Amino acid sequence: MNKKAIGGNKIMIFPFLLVLIIILGGLVLGVWLFFGSEIDFRQIDTDLLNNKIQSCLSKNTIDWQKQNDFYEKCKINQESLQQNLLILITQSDKTLLTTGKIDPTQCFLGEKNKNYPVCTKSSFNDLIILTGSNQKANKQLG
Amino acid sequence: MAEETGTEVLWNNIIYIILLILFLAPAMFFLWNQMNGAAIWSDFYAKELSKVINSAEPGDEITLNVHKATEIAQKNGVQSFSEIFTFKNPENQVCVKLSPNKRTCYTFFNDVDIINSQIKLGTPDNILTFEISEVQK
Numbered sequence: 001m002n003k004k005a006i007g008g009n010k011i012m013i014f015p016f017l018l019v020l021i022i023i024l025g026g027l028v029l030g031v032w033l034f035f036g037s038e039i040d041f042r043q044i045d046t047d048l049l050n051n052k053i054q055s056c057l058s059k060n061t062i063d064w065q066k067q068n069d070f071y072e073k074c075k076i077n078q079e080s081l082q083q084n085l086l087i088l089i090t091q092s093d094k095t096l097l098t099t100g101k102i103d104p105t106q107c108f109l110g111e112k113n114k115n116y117p118v119c120t121k122s123s124f125n126d127l128i129i130l131t132g133s134n135q136k137a138n139k140q141l142g
Numbered sequence: 143m144a145e146e147t148g149t150e151v152l153w154n155n156i157i158y159i160i161l162l163i164l165f166l167a168p169a170m171f172f173l174w175n176q177m178n179g180a181a182i183w184s185d186f187y188a189k190e191l192s193k194v195i196n197s198a199e200p201g202d203e204i205t206l207n208v209h210k211a212t213e214i215a216q217k218n219g220v221q222s223f224s225e226i227f228t229f230k231n232p233e234n235q236v237c238v239k240l241s242p243n244k245r246t247c248y249t250f251f252n253d254v255d256i257i258n259s260q261i262k263l264g265t266p267d268n269i270l271t272f273e274i275s276e277v278q279k
Contacts (some may be wrong), residue, residue: 009154016158024169035176041189041248048196049251075200077253080234085251137185138247140237 038137042118045133049085050120052076053131057124064096086117086132102132175241180214184238184246187211191227191236192250198274200254209267214240223263227270229256231277253277 056074063069070089071078078099081087086102088095098104107119107130119132175181187208194204208227215226218241228237228245236256239245259272 013157013161017161020162020165024165028169028172031173031176035179035182038185039182039189041193044189044193045196045251048193052196052252071253075253077234077251080249080251084249135249137188138235138249140245140247141243142245 040118042133042135043120045085045135046118046120046131049076049087049133050122050129050131053087053089053129054122054124057127057129070097084117084133084135086119086130088130090128090130091126096127100132102134104130104132107132178214178217180218180240180244181246183211183214184240184244187227187238187240188236188246188248191238192248195236195250195254195256195274196252198252198254200274200276202274204270204272204274206270207267208261208270211238211240212261212263212268218242223261223268226261227259229259229272231255 053074053076056076060073062073068078070076076087081100083101086100086104086107087097088104089097102117104119106116107121109116110118115134117132117134119130121128121130123129191206194206198204211226212223215223220226220239220242225239228239229235230237230247233249234251234253235247235249237245237247254274255277257273257275259270262269262271
């Protein structure tokens with residue numbers, strides 16, 4: 001074999017690597033996309049929260065002026081709502097209670113952007129109850 | 143013109159095989175980890191448990207078939223079954239660990255505490271039981 005042929009033979013390692021990366025990369029990407037995506041539980045979360053509030057309001061009289069009265073009577077953990085859940089209760093455009101960092105204007109825009117929260121709106125007597133969830137599973141080491 | 147010797151041919155092939163192994167081993171490790179479903183099942187169990195807890199009321203006793211989870215955890219070498227399901231009452235979180243050093247947690251909003259959680263083995267499936275109680279401050 002002449003020197004050119006030897007050089008060509010050695011250079012063939014690059015196409016080999018490229019093919020390996022493409023095949024294995026595609027395989028890993030495919031599996032990751034299929035198995036890696038988490039179950040979307042946001043609709044269930046927000047429906048449950050909305051039902052719990054409705055059920056609570058039907059059994060209790062809430063003093064909206066009194067801080068924490070709603071959370072104590074409805075047995076809802078205020079801290080757990082802060083990051084990824086939303087409660088907005090209004091009465092004829094007057095806000096009685098709002099909690100969570102979710103922007104209510106993003107509700108019902110989920111079709112345009114999957115990262116927007118999923119919300120549930122219901123009414124109880126003259127109250128409008130809007131709940132939302134953007135909670136994702138938290139992966140931890142240990 | 144110099145002929146390629148047998149040793150050179152052998153070395154060329156060995157390099158190709160080493161490269162193949164170097165790329166294949168981590169890819170196969172990743173695929174194996176994904177294929178036994180630990181990630182997706184821990185996600186499922188954490189969310190399902192949070193749903194059950196959110197719907198429960200103090201005084202309820204919950205019984206849940208967790209046979210699949212225990213099977214996966216055992217295959218993956220999770221040391222003890224008591225590590226699989228953890229309830230963090232102060233943070234209102236339920237965590238599921240189906241592979242070593244990796245757990246999936248999900249927050250529940252119901253203001254309750256989870257007590258007396260235990261896995262009952264072979265009845266005939268493995269069953270997780272726990273009780274819902276008022277928050278103990």
